[in-house]
Amino acid sequence: MTARVLDGRAVAKQIYEEVTAAVSERVSRGSSRPRLATVLVGEDPASAKYVELKQRNAHSVGIESEDHRLPSNTTTDELLSLVEQMNRDENVSAILIQQPTPKQIDMRQIVFALDPVKDVDGFHPLNAGLVALGLPGGVEPCTPAGIIELLLRSGIAIEGANAVVVGRSNLVGKPTALLLLKRHATVTLCHTRTKDLASHTLTADILVAAAGRAHLVGKEMVKAGAVVVDVSTNWVDGRQVGDLGAGVETVAGWLTPN
Structure with a gap:
């Protein structure tokens, strides 16, 4: 099996086009241009x-x-x-x-x-x-919100899925788990001190790697056909890598590229 690519660049292009149109419409109605x-x-x-x-x-x-x-x-x-x-x-x-x-x-x-x-x-x-x-009106952190958009726009069903998030940071791990839960996934939140991590990750239909530890999740820890999203950035020997080990692409059904 070779995993299909979750194409973040294509999704980003769609979102940029939508935001550009929304900003243009806002300005055309006489509102001020947004400012960051x-x-x-x-x-x-x-x-x-x-x-x-x-x-x-x-x-x-x-x-x-x-x-x-x-x-x-x-x-x-x-x-x-x-x-x-x-x-x-x-x-x-x-x-x-x-x-x-x-x-x-x-x-x-x-x-x-x-x-x-x-x-x-x-x-x-x-x-x-x-x-x-799970209430409306809150600003969702960009990386977790981006993960949800990537899944939805790629046609991945979140509702009812077993989702495992590896990483508990306030910036990515925790809010990602909450946003998945909001969309009716059954969520398990793990981290680098979780005992027998593989026993959790092997249950995941959707696996999000966000612990910030290179090669933490090996291919033997991934369920066949799972959707795997790696959002970590680690530096090993001058090279940027995520949390996934080698060979995950031979097991996963969908995978974000390195």
Whole structure:
């Protein structure tokens, strides 16, 4: 068996086209053009590249942006002041604080200070709570929301499926499990300290690898024909890899490419 590819690029293209049309329609009705504010504290090259990519993607769909670059010695109070300024700015539709931030920044204070409506990452407790309760109105974190879109647009049935998520981060693992549960999957949430991980992953019709540990899930841990989504980024010997081991493509029915 050779797994069929879950084509994220094709799905992304569809979404970009839809967002571009939605922005154009919004502006044609006389509403202001959406505006994304990004904040980068420090000079981490990888973080800077991520911010540049987000800015470029925003522009590609007609969303305006502004970029705030702060020195690495910025204090929590100084960042809070900027957040409060952006909260008040009616021209700013969404705020994105690039993480990780320097150690002296208390991100809990920063997240709590964000206007929940402008919290594009869905970190604010109000948004996290709405997602956890399955209630409308909460901002869903982008990677978990992207996983759901990828599955649905690929024709994968979520309702009634046994779904196993490996990884319990607040950014990906937990919200992914909640969004799958919202769509009526039977969900098991595992992590790197789960005993006998394979006994869980082998039950999965849908398996999401999000633990951030290279080669954690081998082919012997995947049920034949399963839908497997690997969203982790690990670096091994200068090469980017996910959480899956070699040969998973010979067992899975659907698989995201490396």
